[in-house]
Amino acid sequence: MSTTDSAATAGPSCSTEAYKAIEKAAAGRRCLYVPSVLEHAAELLTALWATGEKHNVSPDEWAWMTDLAGGTLDVVARQYGKTPDPERTHEQVSALRAHLIAALTSKEIGLAARLGGPRVGVIVDRGPDTPPGGFHGDADIEVRIYSDGGWDFAFAQQGASVMSIVAPASEAGASQVAEIIRAFVRGELGNVFRR
Incomplete structure (x- = not known):
């Protein structure tokens, strides 16, 4: 079985702003997300924003070039979706x-x-x-x-x-x-x- 459930047990380590950005991105998608997936994406977005800040890029500056929250959600959601080969019996x-x-x-x-x-x-x-x-x-x-x-x-x-x-x-x-x-x-x- 998939190991992508680990984010649900570790507890969220994301910023409120990142979680809100992920929720906003999720509202524009044609699927529904459970809370642990939203937390997983928000944790990654928090980390991406932190890395950007180390390079003098604020979270607001990402919006000039890309939908970082939406991309982060899509990348995380892919881990829970279709796999090329059956992975479950x-x-x-x-x-x-x-x-x-x-x-x-x-x-x-x-x-x-x-x-x-x-x-x-x-x-x-x-x-x-x-x-x-x-x-x-x-x-x-x-x-x-x-x-x-x-x-x-x-x-x-x-x-x-x-x-x-x-x-x-x-x-x-x-x-x-x-x-x-x-x-x-x-x-x-x-x-x-x-x-």
Whole structure:
């Protein structure tokens, strides 16, 4: 399994300004990010800014030439995404789906979720405030993790748009994915598929 979950356990060592810059960059992307990934990117951005300052380049000066926060987020997010060769076994993918179901159905999250089948992800029942989706607007949500990639979700309907969730492929990552799915099901994120 991937080792990119280490940022979540080490605790953030980033500046507030860097975290805000990363959040702003994330808002403009066509995927969702869990907090540990945002912290990981903010830690790197903090370090890049510190290196720049050693060379008399202030954080504000980076904006003249590049979107350093956006580039930093993209570089970090790549570590959690598609890999050229499968890096997870079927057993590891199954364990991650089981962790996701446990997190979704926990007392803290409180959603109804079940395994959708061998080639299908985890199916999560929609709630009364879930944005409409599917042919009749009443489709449940499907969440997947791949052997050669990361997490994503969509309405459980053929041909539905897919939204990536940048998160570690770990038990902690599954818990953070469950938090995002809860927010989506409860309508707190709006319809992210229409960004």
